[in-house]
Amino acid sequence: MATLGQLVANSLWFAFDALDNQKTGVVPKSQLKVLTQNVGVLLKVERRVENCIAEYLSCTHLTFDQYLYFLTHEVLAEVDDGSTSYGELKPHHDTLDHTFWLLGRSTLLQRHYPVLSEDSVYQLFRIFCLLADRSITRNSLSQVTLKLVEVREITRHLVTNLGREWDVRDFHQLATVISSFTFPIFLTFLEGRYAQDAEAPALQRAVNEMYRNFVDQVLKHGKVYQRAWWAPIWVKRELEVKPWMLAATSNKTMSAVLGGAQLALSPAATVHNIPDEPGARTCRFTLCLESNKLVQLAATDHRSKSEWLRALDTAIHHSHDTLPYHAILSTSRKQEHAEEEARETAERIRRDSQADIIENTQAELEAEKMARAEAEAAAREEAAARQAEEKRVLELQTLRFQLETLLEEETQAKRDEEIVRNLQARVLREEWERREELERLQEEQRKMLEEETKKRQEFELQQEEKDNQLREAEKRLRKLESERLRLDHELRSAREKIIMSERGKELLEARMKVKERTPPSRTYSLRPVRRERGNIPMRSSSFNTHAARLFKFRSKTDEANDNSNGNSNGNVESN
Incomplete structure (x- = not known):
């Protein structure tokens, strides 16, 4: 099987099981055709892979193993040739797992008392699919289950991330009674025992860390x-180590310092410890990459330095692995657990064989004692009869003592059972009270949310009404401003006309004063004077002509002044 097919096999089983409504172990090709088309689109496979499934085998239904074989060799082989490192396959792995989760989430999220959020359940689903194995049930159907050793590892990480102390004996007392951990059982086990009294933010952070x-x-x-x-300066950065790269939590930070968003790790890379020197920074170490690029780092303390060195060594060692690092660790843990079970089985067989040998030896010794007793009884019949009677009495006393002990133990067992029943009843009563309290709080929150919604709607209506009033006021203000500008323009025009009229009046008065100051003309006698034509005209006619012109100009000026005064007065009154 190709690596990508091996990685998504468990999550694909949940999607296949969601399509198997009758739980018969087979799904029609018509439904699998749509699923195959979606997988091809996600992997950007150019050829139409959904048509190949119709030609695959001659049946109308496929089992999970048949569909997994088809999907691995016809679709996933387009992006995975079996030797691709996991760092390159991880985006495809994440995309396919999320798609299969969306297909089967409706059944996986069903539980009576949910504690974990949907995001946390999806994260646990990814962890479960990474570490789980497929097994065959009693009705010859395949099923994805998690071994006890992997459940212990996941539970230990969860308890540690919650800041609690890990108790392995308490775990074994609870987990050993469960035959197999399917995902619903696994989720119920975590929520019922370890996540019941934890706060939601702390539980979310713990699952995120896992x-x-x-x-x-x-x-x-x-x-x-x-x-x-x-x-030559040292800058504080936040980095993370993965089996295939060293990356910063911020790409800008890595680009500014290292010249790239991330540093790829390979088996050719090495990490070296630098001893502390006087006058230099402590806890230094260097990372030498395949391209002879040297990265100098320094930890905050010596313990952190050891952790960084160990993490980088592990990442370099597993940089070209085709499987995830924790999947490899899971395989190692399962092998160790299988070897430990084999050793325990061999030890139990050895102890049983030794017990059989001791029992046979004791039986032979007992037979020899009985034969010797029979021989002595033949010689001493009376002594044997008396000893037999005493022995019978002793046995009856012993039997009586045993019966009394058993009766006392049974009485104690009944008392213990009654105590356990009372404890169970109290726990059940407390659970019901807690549930009622939670329902009451939920109802109060719902009512508060409705009240808040009503208040917000009223506030929005008031805000909208105020906005409308503000817009109307702005319109009126603009109208008044335009009217004011028009009136100001008319006022300025009227003032200019008044000024012009006053200037004309002053000019006329000045001319009149000039006229008054002019000396009167001389008077001549009326004696006849003989004048010839063509000479200078008479002075009297010239004066009369000048007076007529001056009277005409004054009349026009007075009329203009009256008109201007009338217009200005009208404009001022209108203003």
Whole structure:
């Protein structure tokens, strides 16, 4: 099987099981054709893979193993040739797992008392599919289950991330009674025992840390000091180590310091410890990449330095693995668990054989004692009869003592059972009270939300009404402003006309004063004077002509002044 097919097999089983409504172990090709088309679109496969499934085999229904074989060799082989590293396959792995989760989530989220959010359940689903194995049930159907050793590892990480102390004995007391951990049982086990009394934010952060550790393959993340390439200074950065790269939580940070968004790791890369020197920064170490690029780092303390060195060594060692790092660790844990079970089985067989040998030896010794007793009884019949009677009495006393002990133990067992029943009843009563309290709080929150919604609607209506009033006021203000400008223009025109009229009046008065100051003309005698034509005209006619012109000019000036005064007075009154 190709690596990508092996990675998505478990999540694909949940999607296949969601399509199998009758739980017969087979699904029609028509439904699988749509699923295959979606997978081809997600992987950007150019050829139409949905047509190939109609030609695959001659039946109308496919089992899960048949469909997985077809999907692996006809679709997933387009992006995975079996030797591709997991760093290149991870985007496809994440996309396909999310698609299969969306197809089967309706059945996986069904539970009576949900504690975890939907995002946390999806993250646990990814972890479950990464570490689970497929097994065959009693009715010859395949099923995805999680072994006890993997459940213990996931539970230990969850309890540790919640800041609690891990109790392995308490775990075994609860988990050993469960035969197989399917995903609903696994989810119920975590919610019922370890997530019941945890706060939602803390539980979300704990599951996120588990997701980053198991699925995102983050071996180490934290803050370190990094020597810049442009100057001999140390800058504090936040980095994370994955089996195929060293990356920063911010791409801009990595680009500014290292010249790239991330640093790819390969088996040719090496990490070196630098001893502390006087006058230099402590806790230094270097990372030498395949391209002979040297990255100088410094941890905050010696413990953190050891963790960074170990994480980088592990990442370099597993940089070209085709499977996720935690999947490889899971295989190792399962092998160790199988070897431990084999050793325990061999030890139990050895103890049973030794017990059989001891029992046979005891039986032979008992037979020899009985034969010797019979021989002695033949010689001493009376002594044997008396001893037999005493022995019978002793046995009856012993039997009586045993019966009394058993009766007392049974009485104690009944009392213990009654105590357990009372405890169970009290726990059940407390659970019901807690449920009623939660329902009451939910109802109060719903009512408060409705009241808040009504208040917000009223506030929006008031705000809209005020906005309308503001717009009307702005319109009126603009209208008044335009009217004011028009009136100001008319006022300025009237003032200019008044000024012009006053200037004309002053000019006329000045001319009149000039006329008054002019000396009167001389008077001549009326004696006849003989004048010839063509001579100078008479002075009297010239004066009369000048007086007529002056009277005419004054009349026009007075009329103009009266008109201007009338217009200005009208404009002022209108203003």
